[in-house]
Amino acid sequence: MIDNPARDREFTFTKAHFDKVRGELYDYAGIVLADSKMDMAYNRLVRRIRDLRISSFDEYFQHLEREPLEFTQFVNALTTNLTAFYRERHHFDFVEKEIIRDLKARNIHKLRAWSAGCSLGEEPYSLAMTIRDAGVDLASWDVKILATDIDSKVLASAQSGVYAMDRVKALETGLIHRWFLKGKGRNEGMVKVRPELQEMIKFGHLNLMSDWPIDGPLDFIFCRNVMIYFDQPTQLKLLNKMADLLKPDGYLFVGHSEALARHASRFELVGKTIYRKVGG
Ligand SMILES: C[S@@+](CC[C@H](N)C(=O)[O-])C[C@H]1O[C@@H](n2cnc3c(N)ncnc32)[C@H](O)[C@@H]1O
16 A cells, blocks of 8 residues: 555645745745655644644644744754764865865964854864864964854754764764763763863854855855755855855865756865865
């Protein structure tokens, strides 16, 4: 027998409901939900409907219109936040071996980076650890990592720097000792990143579809596994804005399945999913 999730649903969720959801999400966040994501949208939003003790998607949309704060919950529910410490290790090796080494060689002790779509924080904290482990001494260097996301819930979690031990278990023991504090008592099984790493990062809410109040120029931008949710015109617009923010020879790191080649005229590919700005 063919599965029919629609038949088993607790609340009626029609194609018109789905179109309303994806229309709102696209207009605000630029995120495109393909037809295949209908079940995902239902499953994510139905939790809100249950929590709010309302009885239908029509009622939920009315609530969404009346309560601006609900819109934050709506967006938080629909973003995909998958991430990990040192995800795509070769990117962090490049930061250490190319970018920091080059700054040192040129006697430049200033570094500006942006983790755009930082999710739960593993990405900016991995950058902070990479920078410190590369021998960057904060007494003589001026380092700032900006970490932003549209999802206020993951951002709050990122800012706290607290993770389940499970999230760090694949890291080398030495690295865990250097950069994490182990929870005791009721915090058993949790770790917290050391304050000296947290001080290197400024977390903030930023929708990539809105203005970017960011001071450039930046040495590099990590925007990984974010643009994959956007359509091509949106990607092109963002790539241009990122190029404007980067130093003349600044770098952009994207996710493993994101090929910018077709519309990245302001960037050249210099490594696996690593781009360098061209043309000043
Ligand atoms: C799959 S996670 C990637 C996390 C991290 N960059 C990585 O590669 O491990 C994608 C993140 O992009 C964020 N995002 C999606 N649309 C966004 C937008 N319009 N503005 C800012 N962040 C957005 C999501 O909230 C989510 O946390």
